[in-house]
Amino acid sequence: MANERKARTDSTVFGEWYRRLTTEVIDQETVLILVMAATSGYMLWGTTQFDIQSAARFPRLTASVVLVGSVLLLVRDFLPEPLRNPLVASGGMFEADEEFAERQEIVESVREAGTSADERAISTVGRPVHDSLFTSLSVIAYAILGYSVGLLWATPLFVVAYGVWFRLRPLYTALLAAIAFGIAYSFMIVLNVPMDGGAFLLTEGVSWLP
């Protein structure tokens, strides 16, 4: 009983900490812009290291556009209005009739409602972290596991992890895992791609597979 209460308290503390982290501390758009700015900055610097100058021209041009654009987007809230407007204004070359625009907005908002409502909640299946975060992390784990032991073996494990997280019925999860294994196996056989061996385990593949 005491353990259960402690677990619930821990879960609430984690939930609160996680909610604050994702809503108040980390702004995902800023992370996205920083990734683009850092990548373009590095690639722009990289062009100074090339021996052949013609090879530097294109990356220099595109990296400059990305760097300037992302820095402007990063500081848009601090810019004067004439500069900020083009950064936030929508393109929208094709505008619908006024009488119709309202209806279009309603339908689009209804269409997006599911998404936004669900994304506002931490998880649609009562888990302590966002479902999109779980899916992203599980896809990364799937790739790493696939590299380590072979995609063929990592595939059903990913599907089982996904099914357990989203509380799918065990029978359906098992069926999905079998189908996924079948897909990977078909790719391996039909397209002759080695997927039964990894970089760290089963490095030579599996000889008993047909």
Place this chain on the structure above:
Amino acid sequence: MATVSALAEAAQTLFTWPTPMWIAIGLVLGMIAGALPGVGSSLGMAIILPLTLPLGPVNAIVLLVSMYSGAMYGGSIAAILVNVPGTGAAAATTFDGYPMSKQGRAVDALSISATSSSLGGLLTVLTLILISPILIEVVLLFGTPEYFLMAVLGLSMIGVVAHGSAVKALVAGAFGMLLTAIGIAPNSPELRYTFGSLSLYDGIDFIAALIGMFAIAEMIKLSAQRGGIAAEGIELTGNVVTGVKEALSHPVTLVKSSFIGMFIGAVPGSGATVSNFLSYGEAMRSSNAPERFGNGEPLGVIASEASNNGTIGGSLIPTISFGIPGSGSTAVLLGGLLMHGLRPGPQLFETELATTYTFLLALLVGNVFIFLVGVFLVTKLGGLTQIDTHYIVPTIVVLSMVGGYTLRTNWIDVATVVSLGILGYLMVKYNYSIIAFVLGVVLGPIAEENLIRSLQLSGGSYSIFVTEPLSLLIVILILVVLFGPAVKEQLERRLT
């Protein structure tokens, strides 16, 4: 004469086994992709791309264009039966399609959709075939500098057309182009950003980028939504013949919507998501009883569905002529063309003219097939809309990862699929155009090659881009597209 013989050769190829089989498979897969919630044409085509590797170029492209066509119709099934458009291309179909279903006319609505989609597609593809001799003449006027400028124009157009900030779209497009600089530089042995790794010598595979951006990003988004989408059960009642007759009794709306779709489709970045709303708005504006729209008016379904299939013909114009895709699906199609060694531009209109006509004719035949399947078998496809998204997500993720690895048996491709998938999810979430990004990735190598070659021709002088009338015209267009909206706003402010 060359055009006629190419058409005859194309027709012969089209009806030679196994090409008809690939048309049928493509259409059925497309309809399934379109009807499945959250999948749609771009994603469906992206995950099928690696599987086309063993096929020849003709069959591979025929399969892809048929999928594109089928998915446009498939999207209307979910829109009509469960009020959730499979793709944005069918969003306006929900306005009247779903109310018709609730009134017990679901089969009527689906038959109207099949007839309008089929006729809209037929009309515009036929127009495309008819204007192709003129298109050939135009394409042959373009040289190396013009192709580079067209790539820049395409990206600029997306910035202006895209929903959300134009600067975000431009940054996304330029970022996509930048990533293609990884690997050996074109026309020189310089190694760029490879960190000494042999796996990066050939750079990032654009198909892996497409899979990541369209499939993984969408699956991450979809996994955060509730599983089932069917709010209330709709009974498939109504009459097929009434639906077909209804669609045929409004030829003006049908033709007008098809060509609105074709026109909008030809503008890079807009696509069917824009055209179906515009056509619906136009049908409502020109109707004698606009109050009936939104309450199960068949004209609404006709307008939306004729325009989204009409968009296909339009979006193929910049794709095959200049290598600038009009939409996400045509970006994947362009990826398929390049993957199978077909370069958009003069090659597709000279040496490969018969191939080009083959996939245009495949679209024509496909539209007849859409009508037949749509009218006679659609009740079977209706069940697809009820599938829980949580069964779709892991299946698509597995197909994407395995497909990504299959491309070159290179783990860099799997890393590309994953990293660009997560990046794409954030881009979608914060309104950065992923179409612009994908266009950047696909166009990057072509743009760089044409830029370097142009500068080699001019001895390093950028004046080559403004000395010829055609290139000067494109430069002016780019400037108008980029700065026009800001100048217009300033002028309006001063006048008021």
